[in-house]
Amino acid sequence: MEIEFTLNGVRKRVQVEPNELLLNVLREKLYMTGTKYGCGIGECGACTVLLDGEPVLSCLVLAADVDGREVTTIEGLARGEELDEVQKAFVEEGAVQCGFCTPGFIITAKSLLMENPNPSEEEVREYIKGNLCRCTGYMNIVKAILRAAGVIPQTP
Amino acid sequence: MSFGSPWFTLPEFTYHKPKTLKEALELLDKYGEEAKVMAGGVGLLAFMKERLMAPSHVIDLKGVPELGQAIYKEGEGLTIGATVTLNELARYGPLKKFGALHDAVRDIADPIIRNRATLVGNLCEAIPWVDTPPALIALGAEVEIRSLKGERRVPVKDFIKGPVEIDLEPGELVTAVHVPEPRRNSRSRFIKYNTGSEFALVSVAANVVMDGGRVRDVSLVYGAVSSTPQVAVKAADALKSAEKPWEVLDEVGRIASEEVEAVSDVLASEEYRRHLIRVLTLRVLREVMG
Secondary structure, three states: OEEEEEEOOEEEEEEOOOOOEHHHHHHHHOOOOOOOOOOOOOOOOOOEEEEOOEEEEHHHOEHHHHOOOEEEOHHHOOEOOEOOHHHHHHHHOOOOOOOOOHHHHHHHHHHHHHHOOOOOHHHHHHHOOOOOOOOOOHHHHHHHHHHHOOOOOOOO | OOOOOHHHOOOOOEEEOOOOHHHHHHHHHHHHHHEEEEOOOHHHHHHHHOOOOOOOEEEEHHHOHHHHOEEEEOOOEEEEEOOOEHHHHHHOHHHHHOHHHHHHHHOOOOHHHHOOOEHHHHHHHOOOOOOHHHHHHHOOOEEEEEEOOEEEEEEHHHHEEEOOEEOOOOOOEEEEEEEEOOOOOEEEEEEEEOOOOOOOOEEEEEEEEEEOOEEEEEEEEEEOOOOOOEEOHHHHHHHHHOOOHHHHHHHHHHHHHHHOOOOOOOOOOHHHHHHHHHHHHHHHHHHHHO
């Protein structure tokens, strides 16, 4: 079956099978490999993307389901060479260790900040609880999100 | 990572996305046990990846508008359609009137899962440790079931027949859950206890109707303790018959902890669960009676 959807602002038309998942189509048919395959069963959050502006797990969304809708992946956040505020904050706070969970965390953080531009540390921790970092670098991830929100001032 | 690994792919199936309820029921009637309905897909697709299910037809209900609504009518209660997500429900103002359900819905899994997972899906999975059934049972909720042959309503308490087993025939669809208007002077809460795992070791929902200083009616329902939600009848009776209910809370907790079925599993021993039942009963009653 053919689906048509907007991926990072660009119209895409692609042939998919009914049993294909959004994650597989993004990575293997559209070569957007920023979104990661982690656990595959909705436990880890590595495959998080925005669907019509809301975070979803692309390993548990059928490709057929996004027909006519809008998908944003990690590749869609930067404007040209200019990183998004959340991406910059992750770099500045050293919130990336092996990096595999990072795209999922950044997409989730982006969604949090769109919903709640001034979250408390507790609200950040609650919102990211579905994203797992196996390097356990949570301290700096939380700091980075608070920094992107402007809660923590920029260190010189 | 292997691209051939079952957790990466889904078994083959035909995908249907009906636009009306009638069309959905016709598809269900035609394919019967060969078909599974899907709302958020969080449970179904994970089960299919693990090859615990392999339906030849998947019927996506998200295109049916009337299944996507939560409607509250004063005096009648709250009707929650089959494709209403947990986040949509959490954001729906009138949910606050249904304290126990409000508590349960806002704390399931994580915010990303709640964007896709639905209340009806959570209920129909009938996994022993899911959070919404105890709250729904304490609030006296009913399941609305439709098929081409007609419709019926079943109390949530009877709908869950066993672990992963529900009162639903091939061709039937759960279209909504209906929660009746809370009784006057009633208050309900849901609390759960979990440790590292997101699954509750014990959860409890309490719904009390106060009458001056006494408890006129109370419902105490426990989740995650056994294969199905457990209702503590003797404990509720002890509370109702007490002239000074505040003085018997310890005793009520003890009765509940002895009365309900509780099992040992990898998460907790039976003894530990019974201890938790006692403690949580005390906590939840202090909140609803306060």
